Amino acid sequence: MSDRSEFDAWAREQLAAVEDCLSRWVPADAPAGLGEAMRYGVLDGGKRLRPLLALAAAHAVGASRVAALRAACAVELIHAYSLVHDDMPCMDNDVLRRGKPTVHVQFGEAQAMLAGDAMQALAFEVLTPESDASMPLALQARLCALLARAAGYSGMAGGQAIDLASVGCPLDEQTLRDMHHRKTGALLRVSVLMGAACGDIDERVRDALAVYGDALGLAFQVVDDVLDVTQDSGVLGKTAGKDVDANKPTYVSLMGLDAAMRHARELRDRAHAALAQSGLADTVWLGRLADKVVERDS
Amino acid sequence: MSDRSEFDAWAREQLAAVEDCLSRWVPADAPAGLGEAMRYGVLDGGKRLRPLLALAAAHAVGASRVAALRAACAVELIHAYSLVHDDMPCMDNDVLRRGKPTVHVQFGEAQAMLAGDAMQALAFEVLTPESDASMPLALQARLCALLARAAGYSGMAGGQAIDLASVGCPLDEQTLRDMHHRKTGALLRVSVLMGAACGDIDERVRDALAVYGDALGLAFQVVDDVLDVTQDSGVLGKTAGKDVDANKPTYVSLMGLDAAMRHARELRDRAHAALAQSGLADTVWLGRLADKVVERDS
Numbered sequence A, B: 001m002s003d004r005s006e007f008d009a010w011a012r013e014q015l016a017a018v019e020d021c022l023s024r025w026v027p028a029d030a031p032a033g034l035g036e037a038m039r040y041g042v043l044d045g046g047k048r049l050r051p052l053l054a055l056a057a058a059h060a061v062g063a064s065r066v067a068a069l070r071a072a073c074a075v076e077l078i079h080a081y082s083l084v085h086d087d088m089p090c091m092d093n094d095v096l097r098r099g100k101p102t103v104h105v106q107f108g109e110a111q112a113m114l115a116g117d118a119m120q121a122l123a124f125e126v127l128t129p130e131s132d133a134s135m136p137l138a139l140q141a142r143l144c145a146l147l148a149r150a151a152g153y154s155g156m157a158g159g160q161a162i163d164l165a166s167v168g169c170p171l172d173e174q175t176l177r178d179m180h181h182r183k184t185g186a187l188l189r190v191s192v193l194m195g196a197a198c199g200d201i202d203e204r205v206r207d208a209l210a211v212y213g214d215a216l217g218l219a220f221q222v223v224d225d226v227l228d229v230t231q232d233s234g235v236l237g238k239t240a241g242k243d244v245d246a247n248k249p250t251y252v253s254l255m256g257l258d259a260a261m262r263h264a265r266e267l268r269d270r271a272h273a274a275l276a277q278s279g280l281a282d283t284v285w286l287g288r289l290a291d292k293v294v295e296r297d298s
Helices: A004-026 A030-042 A049-061 A065-086 A101-109 A109-126 A139-149 A155-166 A173-197 A203-230 A250-255 A258-278 A283-297 B005-023 B032-042 B051-060 B065-086 B103-107 B108-127 B137-151 B154-168 B173-198 B203-230 B251-256 B257-278 B284-295
Strands: none
Touching: A004 A049, A004 A065, A004 A109, A004 A283, A004 B065, A030 A065, A030 A101, A030 A109, A030 B154, A030 B257, A049 A065, A049 A173, A049 A203, A049 A283, A065 A109, A065 A155, A065 A173, A065 B108, A101 A109, A109 A139, A109 B065, A109 B108, A109 B137, A109 B154, A139 A155, A139 A173, A139 B108, A155 A173, A155 B108, A173 A203, A173 A250, A203 A250, A203 A258, A203 A283, A250 A258, A258 A283, B005 B051, B005 B065, B005 B108, B005 B284, B032 B065, B032 B103, B032 B108, B051 B065, B051 B173, B051 B203, B051 B257, B051 B284, B065 B108, B065 B137, B065 B154, B065 B173, B103 B108, B108 B137, B137 B154, B137 B173, B154 B173, B173 B203, B173 B251, B203 B251, B203 B257, B203 B284, B251 B257, B257 B284
């Protein structure tokens, strides 16, 4: 089997497990259509990069798979809720996501806001099961601590606030980098760290994986900016060209297309170097994920 | 000192401590005005009933005050975020809250949504401090588990979804009770349970406090419905009469004013009976809070 098809087989297996868990944990029977909106917002969609990162990191450190699946789904719930809120008219006003009408288009704005709110709470429910031998209370607390900080004002929400304030404003590369470091970087990085926290790791491993996560997170955003100008909406499954239309600063508008792609490849190399630095024996899936992030076309 | 002034002195001391903690924990320096919107949404306002319940329960079980203050502030952050989102145009479209312009009026809808989102994350950050001897990891996990479930689809967010679906619909008393049990009841009840969880309690105490919390939560809502028709906006610090205007079912519209007040007093008595049942020696502040909830005029 080729390197590529081995990875694809691994990823398919992980995604099936994640989908199965999400389908069991995101309620079908929450009151008054709320469960339906939550499921619409998170099931069956997206590349699931964050869960894959969590599971690849858990694999690299030999962590409990049961715990890692909870970490993976919790991170995906935070990501999915942020998209639901981000798409709303008062934010990006997007009508298309993953090739389907966005949650507020389908269920109304109020229900979309509530579904996002309930998805954030559910992420912390998933991390704190009542009786699960593979999730000791100390691990539950550590995972909640990591996720809350990545999702909150110093992470994702903070990055979104900078993004919001930046529309039509000239932003230098440093501020753009800070915005993305929080907005998408924090959650990608914490996916790796939460997966790793499910195992027994020392500080050296943790620090190396943090460098890996940072490099991958930034590479992801640079490539996103590239795809926003080089692909059309059909391929992306979301509205293309919207950053340019909104006069938002991007890596492409700052660096140009070629330099942005070069920068993404440098970041991929930095991610690989961090994996080598970690001293972990089996980082093959983490390595392939770094490649995927840079090579993807949607 | 009279019973009443003793309680007032106790409550003043608790509120000062809560305000001090919130002011330290809700960031002034979050990016792009986000911190400012968060602080506007939670500092300096409201009756702080939930923190007082958490601290009174912690007092009753002899719990660590440091831990109880974190529980108290976390619950208040969830309550405050829910008000910020609830007031937005796509929900209740309220422009006045606690006598001030609502967060979206002051900072815009997008920032209000982000501030609410970040406040929910912050609640879980507050519950998971990195190094705090009075917050062992097992306690952190238990508090996160309680709060997430009270805030999420089976609790507050679920109740809001029922509320949303009920506008202009005939709702029977059972459904109305279920809606309030989730929408406001879950968070009031969990305030008591989280305060108690900061101490070392057995199942009997836990169950008695859960009954107390349920009765108090329901009484709170019944009195809210009464005040909505008997008080004006100036006294309430929010728009009065809006449930009637929105043709929303309330306890008053279902039972009539007198029966609703009688029902509230019965619930207060049930709360007191549960405290007696708990076997706890010092439930004086919990008892006074049940009285306050029923006697309040705003």
